[in-house]
Amino acid sequence: MEAGVACKLNYPTWIESERFGRNSTGSLRFSRIAKQEHKARLVVSAHFPVLTSSNRFRSVSFEVSCSSSKNFSASTIETGSVHAPYDEALVLKNKSLEVEPYLNGHSIYLVGLMGSGKTTVGKILSNVLSYSFCDRGKCTSESIKEFGLNKKEVNGMSVAEVFKLHGERFFRKKETEVLQRLSSKKQLVVSTGGGAVVWDVNWDYMQKKGVVVWLDVPLEALAQRIAAVGTHSRPLLHYEHGDPYTKALKRLSYLLELRGKNYAKANARVSLKEIAGKLGYRDVSDLTPTEIAIEALQQIEGYLKEEGGMVIAGL
Numbered sequence: 001m002e003a004g005v006a007c008k009l010n011y012p013t014w015i016e017s018e019r020f021g022r023n024s025t026g027s028l029r030f031s032r033i034a035k036q037e038h039k040a041r042l043v044v045s046a047h048f049p050v051l052t053s054s055n056r057f058r059s060v061s062f063e064v065s066c067s068s069s070k071n072f073s074a075s076t077i078e079t080g081s082v083h084a085p086y087d088e089a090l091v092l093k094n095k096s097l098e099v100e101p102y103l104n105g106h107s108i109y110l111v112g113l114m115g116s117g118k119t120t121v122g123k124i125l126s127n128v129l130s131y132s133f134c135d136r137g138k139c140t141s142e143s144i145k146e147f148g149l150n151k152k153e154v155n156g157m158s159v160a161e162v163f164k165l166h167g168e169r170f171f172r173k174k175e176t177e178v179l180q181r182l183s184s185k186k187q188l189v190v191s192t193g194g195g196a197v198v199w200d201v202n203w204d205y206m207q208k209k210g211v212v213v214w215l216d217v218p219l220e221a222l223a224q225r226i227a228a229v230g231t232h233s234r235p236l237l238h239y240e241h242g243d244p245y246t247k248a249l250k251r252l253s254y255l256l257e258l259r260g261k262n263y264a265k266a267n268a269r270v271s272l273k274e275i276a277g278k279l280g281y282r283d284v285s286d287l288t289p290t291e292i293a294i295e296a297l298q299q300i301e302g303y304l305k306e307e308g309g310m311v312i313a314g315l
């Protein structure tokens with residue numbers, strides 16, 4: 001009887017469809033009752049190892065035991081292993097559902113050096129949380145019509161042109177105006193400019209109804225990303241000489257020295273080095289933007305739990 005029930009229930013399929021969470025290692029137990037025939041209860045205990053960059057599948061070892069309404073003592077009917085895929089979209093969704101009650105509508109402000117992924121990760125977070133995404137003022141929500149201060153244009157000019165014509169200070173003032181206007185809104189994910197952390201007043205605006213999250217990416221990885229797309233749209237890199245990678249690395253090192261203590265004031269820090277270490281990856285470039293977004297939610301949850309939930313003024 002037991003083997004027959006086990007075959008019908010196809011337990012490797014459950015293992016693949018169950019939530020494994022994103023712990024780097026651990027174990028799970030779950031059971032199903034087969035209504036047909038002898039009302040048997042099958043229990044699967046699964047143990048899953050650390051993820052490695054070379055393999056985004058987990059080799060899950062399992063033990064299946066079975067008991068029936070007539071015979072309560074469980075007997076092991078099979079042990080073995082299956083390859084369970086790591087479904088990052090599902091993990092992200094589950095994490096967002098866990099975080100939502102703590103977040104309670106707080107906006108998320110992403111800060112970090114240029115190229116750190118504020119736009120890329122921000123879009124993923126806004127989708128999964130159903131928040132409006134704002135790239136320095138331009139928001140996806142129709143109800144928020146802000147002055148545009150996004151990457152492509154400020155009053156019709158590129159950021160590079162604004163820096164050239166009006167200077168950095170003018171740009172920063174506009175950035176502050178945008179943050180001030182966004183500060184009264186909830187349910188936003190905001191990708192801020194790399195230098196937004198420098199002016200104290202911006203912190204008051206970001207933290208009024210928001211949690212500030214620092215995307216902490218190693219300088220070499222940032223320089224690689226920027227070199228891949230070119231430095232033309234990032235005016236602060238134009239002060240340096242050399243090939244795009246060298247220009248980016250030099251300027252970013254200088255900016256980090258200047259701003260490091262400001263980024264460190266963020267409520268939550270997402271360190272790519274730490275995530276790569278936890279997941280057993282050799283290099284931060286192995287991390288997907290979704291894996292980074294999951295860690296951001298994890299860090300936000302940690303911060304809000306520590307703060308006793310909804311402590312941010314006005315919520």
Ligand SMILES: Nc1ncnc2c1ncn2[C@@H]1O[C@H](COP(=O)(O)OP(=O)(O)OP(=O)(O)O)[C@@H](O)[C@H]1O
Pocket residue numbers: 112113114115116117118119120121151191192193194225226229234285287288289292
């Ligand atoms: N996790 C990642 N892995 C690899 N490339 C990434 C990752 N995240 C972002 N990128 C790439 O890095 C570049 C910069 O990303 P993005 O525009 O999201 O950063 P940003 O912090 O908004 O930058 P900026 O402040 O300069 O506008 C883009 O080309 C993007 O595709």
Ligand SMILES: O=C(O)C1=C[C@@H](O)[C@@H](O)[C@H](O)C1
Pocket residue numbers: 113114159192193194195196233234235236
């Ligand atoms: O680090 C900075 O100061 C900047 C970063 C980019 O996001 C742009 O907002 C602009 O190039 C300034």
